[in-house]
Amino acid sequence: AAARVRHVEEKVRGSLPPRLGFEVYPFKVGWYNGHLKPSFHLPYPADTLGLVVFSTPRMFTNAFKPFIKSQRFQNIRDPIDECVAYYFSLARENFPDEKVDIMYDYDLLPNRRPKVLVQTAAHVAGAAYYYQRTDVKKDPWGEKKIYGVCIHPRYGGWFAIRGVLIFPDVEAAALEQRAPIDCVETDEKRIELLERFNFHWRDWSYRDVVEVEESYSEEQRLYFATPPGERLKLLRFEEDEP
Template sequence: MSALLQRRLDELLSPFGFQCDPFKISWYNAVVQPCFRLQYPEDTLAFVVLSTPQMFERAFKPFIAVMQLSDVRDPIDECVAHYFSLVRKNFPDHRIVAIHDFELLPNRRPKVLVQSAAHVAGAAYYYQMKNMQQNPWGEKKICGVCIHPRYGGWFAIRGVVIFPDVQDPSLEQKLPMDCVSTDEKKIELLKRFNFHWQDWTYRDIIDVEERYSEEQKQYFATPPAERFKLLGLKSDC
């Protein structure tokens, strides 16, 4: 069942620059704190959804060209929400629960930890200090980051799609590729991500197949409130 659903998801979303990878709820719940666990049976099938460098050209720009977005807070979020809605429409025989990366609970906690989901699905490796032998920062809070084996840091994790009515106990877990091979390189990655993220060099911690286009880089380098001007939109702020 999971292979069939993945094939249908790929046919629907990959032409627009999205990547979908399956995981079981139990895999995710095993690596997150109890307060972040998803309340579904352990064999429930879910997919993590990534946007690759192609998404900007294949999905976002065409979406902006035809949609009226004068009152939105974030055009990218609206675009991704649109494609998530296509999943619901194209799977009418299934109950679909889509959780976006930006969704929060009333207590301001994320509804889903997308980096953990990407790791357990084998889509991207989640590098964290707790997994390394060396720790040059002591008790200082250091945020982890996912690296994709093909795109390095030139991608984003957009959320998860859960099929509550599909149980797949036979689904085998695919481990993510540990493409940042040494502790020294991993420390360099976390240093770049935590302290120099604005120069984007962490994204090139490995050799990559594809990066964001110059137009896409300009868009994401622009402060969010000013991005509307690049798109010819009016902000509601």
């Protein structure tokens, strides 16, 4: 069973490799469900294999722009989502005889609940620490609603959790859980992070709460700061780009 889990991981990473700006982390559905109320549980046995997928700063240049160029800019409603869906579909094609359930970060159930809480998946997979108000000892917010946010030890907040792939027929009983790296260690820093994320998210300062190895390029920042309808015309392509 452990060999099969490794085999699945390697195949998925073959379609979603780091050089294109993706990172893939395995988790067990039971770990995820153990963090949530039953109404949010994923409907699979506890040992079912899941993989959570991130995009890192380099995805924009190495996967997204080539995808847009290959589509000739045609009928693209949400360019980033369609790019991610394209690469996820490549990963799924590696498993013609296997059931693979894909859930994106934006997928909703009929009752408008998210199909999957990707930040919880990232946390239980040991990929990025999900900081919530329960991680703060001296909670200063009273009645205010405070949303949590994942911080990556290398990218800070300069990454996105794009979705999960669930393999209903792959049992991952032997998978060992790793704790995510707690890189925002003090109460003061955690309060600052959650304040910035909840009340000043437009200035993106929360993303730099820790020292980062890599962040979004100027072109990428401008793209995401621009209203969606105006974004594609911003992209610059070198003539000799493949």
